[in-house]
Amino acid sequence: MTLQNILVVGGGTLGSQIAYQAAFHGKNVTLYDISDEALTQAASRLARLSPSYQEDLQASPAKTEATESAIRLTSDLSAAATDVDLVIESIPEIPTIKVDFYSKLAPLLPKEALIATNSSTMLPSRLADSTGRPDKFLAMHFANMIWIRNTVEIMGHARTNPAATAEIEEFTREIGMIPIVLNKEQPGYILNSLLVPFLDAAFKLWGTDVADAYTIDRVWMLATGAPRGPFAVIDVVGLRTAYEIFSQQPGDVAKAVAQKIKARTDQGYLGLETGRGFYTYPNPAYMQAGFLTALGDEKEQSTVTV
Amino acid sequence: MTLQNILVVGGGTLGSQIAYQAAFHGKNVTLYDISDEALTQAASRLARLSPSYQEDLQASPAKTEATESAIRLTSDLSAAATDVDLVIESIPEIPTIKVDFYSKLAPLLPKEALIATNSSTMLPSRLADSTGRPDKFLAMHFANMIWIRNTVEIMGHARTNPAATAEIEEFTREIGMIPIVLNKEQPGYILNSLLVPFLDAAFKLWGTDVADAYTIDRVWMLATGAPRGPFAVIDVVGLRTAYEIFSQQPGDVAKAVAQKIKARTDQGYLGLETGRGFYTYPNPAYMQAGFLTALGDEKEQSTVTV
Structure with a gap:
């Protein structure tokens, strides 16, 4: 069986990308979100993906326009669930929200439909029973910017049917991913x-001043x-994610690391997203000639007061 | 001051390579070891390096021959210590052996001579006092096959004079290393x-059968x-080194990892040194076209019975 009719649940950053990627590769895609407002935001996200597909994948404007317009947006869950082969869920990482949603969705779906969660933090076994089809449920983990970082980790739980895993593996290849x-x-x-x-090891070397970031790299x-x-x-x-992790860890080393990261994030050094983090973009120092041999003696940016 | 007269202590694998590399780059090198037998072995090691320098660095036979013959081999420590600018110590990783050796060496050396230990496992602060010149003592860490893997980590202790560190840094560049x-x-x-x-993280994923080695890579x-x-x-x-580490770690996961490694080492899968480990050499699977996309569906070698 080919998984052709795809329901993507949640039009956030990754949900939009998943919907776009599947539609781009010829799948029939419905994108569900809870409100018209959420759907309007999702539509903007989809529209912003077209230039990236044109630039990074040399897609024609005609192709990206067709991709955008082929994605059906709806906040009507019953309608969204009709004739679906595969649901890919990408809603907030809060267990009760996911469980509640699955309990509502399950009775509306065709009995044979597969369900995949894009959760980064929850194991599928924790959510399986709420889907009403634990044997057809697993996790499919996409990375941000899926059209470039095109790897999908597929992780079942103990009761996932291997046939379902095989179908998801095939689907992944069909939408141009590994x-x-x-x-x-x-x-x-x-x-x-x-x-x-x-x-973690790199941050601890840096946080305890064993070496600067450039030397470690x-x-x-x-x-x-x-x-x-x-x-x-x-x-x-992203440095904010790193800060969240270290600020919650116990111990003096983690505290030192968190403080040093915060000195950067407080000044807008958030990473690639702000064009500066440990490096400045585009053309970060590590891509420059001489970086490895340090003949230019590049040092970590000292523009930040720590 | 340029560090020109170099005494390498210990003619083992790394000691020989350090002596050869320094002589190859025009330093006056003495290689000391404790007995004529040890020196004979060191001489063989030096001779075996010449083909590598010819092949990997396109050195001429005349150059490698001159390099070999320029290295003075001796088991007379007093003679070896005369007029030395820098000692690089590469003897067994046993603290008492190193401390005893330094205590014997220190009075024979010129007062200004620097000393560097190649120790992987001991911090220089532990050995500093025995050198009689803690301010001129630090660690210089070379990796095996130094003519290719040409990075040297230079690590002083709290009392190392920054001027000594700077001299060692310059010396490192002079012998063609980073x-x-x-x-x-x-x-x-x-x-x-x-x-x-x-x-460690990779081994634990593999040892608990989350995925095979090829998938993880x-x-x-x-x-x-x-x-x-x-x-x-x-x-x-090398898989034997990995086995030693995991066989000494507590816990069920480490035990499972150690057992799975042992199943390989018992059958001669030691890594690059035996031409087979997780991959077979030359031309390991990870260098083959299609490995990343797994279109050929390469799986970890199942020739090993686990």
Whole structure:
């Protein structure tokens, strides 16, 4: 069975991107959100994606226009749920909101419809029963800017039917993305399970003044051949997210890290989103000739008073 | 002052490489070891480096021959210590052996001579007093295959004179290597402080069967643009080293990881050194077209019975 009729629930940043990506690849897409206001915002988000698809994927204006107009927007859940093959849920990360929503959605859906949650933080086993079809429920984790960062982590729970996982894997390829199938539930999936301790270690070296961010990145790049180091990755993740994590951790080192991050975020150094974080964009220092050998002796931006 | 007369202590794998690299770049190098037998082994190691410098750095046979013959080998410590500007110590990682050696060496050396330890595991503050010149003592950490992996982490302790650190930094550049200067002592320096938690996270995902090694590497490569993932790095580090670490860690997860590694090492899958570890060499799967998209559906080698 090909999953052709897709219902995306939630028109936020990722929900909009998922809807757009699926429609771009020829799926019949309905985007549901709770109010006309939310749908208006979702429509703006969809419209803002077209230039990115044109620029980054060389899509023609005709193709992006057709993609936008093919996505059906609705706040009528009964209508949205008709004839759906796959629901991809991307609503707020609050367990009771998700459970309530699934309980409302489940009876409206065709019995055979699959459901995938895009949750970053909740394991699918926690939500499975509320979907009324635990064997057809799993997690599909997209990263922001899915048209470029086109990996999807697919994670079932113990009762997910392997046939459902296989269908989702095929669907992922059909919408131009690379499926990564986990064998079992894992908080943080694979990517964040690797990234979190890696970035944590980098922040602690920096927070305790063992070395500046540029030096730490340089070591990683030289030793592993990676095109960027941990602080370049952090600029993508965003410094506010990093601050939230460290400000909630116990211990003096975490406190020192949080304070040093806050000195940056207070001055608008939020990362890629503001064009400056540990690096300034475009053309960050780590992409410049001589960065690795430090012949220009680039040092971490000292414009921030810490 | 240029550091020209170099005494390398210990003709093991790294000591030989350090002596060769310094001589190759025009330093006057003496290699000291404790016995004629040890020196004979060191001489073989030096001879085996010449083909690598020819192949990897396009050095001429005349140049490598001159390099080999320029290195003075001796087991006479008094003679070795005469007129030395810098000692680089690369002897076994046993604190008492290092302390005893420094206590014996210190009175024989010129008063102004600097001393650097290549220790991976001991902080320089622990050894400083035994050198008789704590202000002129620091750690210089080389990685195996220094002519290619040409980064040196330079780490002083609280009493190291910044002028000494600056001289070592200059010396590092003079022998064709990239200096990374730490601001303070850090167990594991920068690189291992990042690598250890990163590889630990990867091993735990694999050891608990969340995903196979190839899938984990693929996720990291796709998400970060890195040319290789954690298991490719582990093949370089060596699986026996990984086993030693996990077999000494407490907990069920570490035990599961250690057992899965042992199933590989028992069958000779030691990593790059045996041509097979998680990948087979040359031409490991992660370098093949299609690895990232898994269109060929490469899976981790299942030749190992676990």
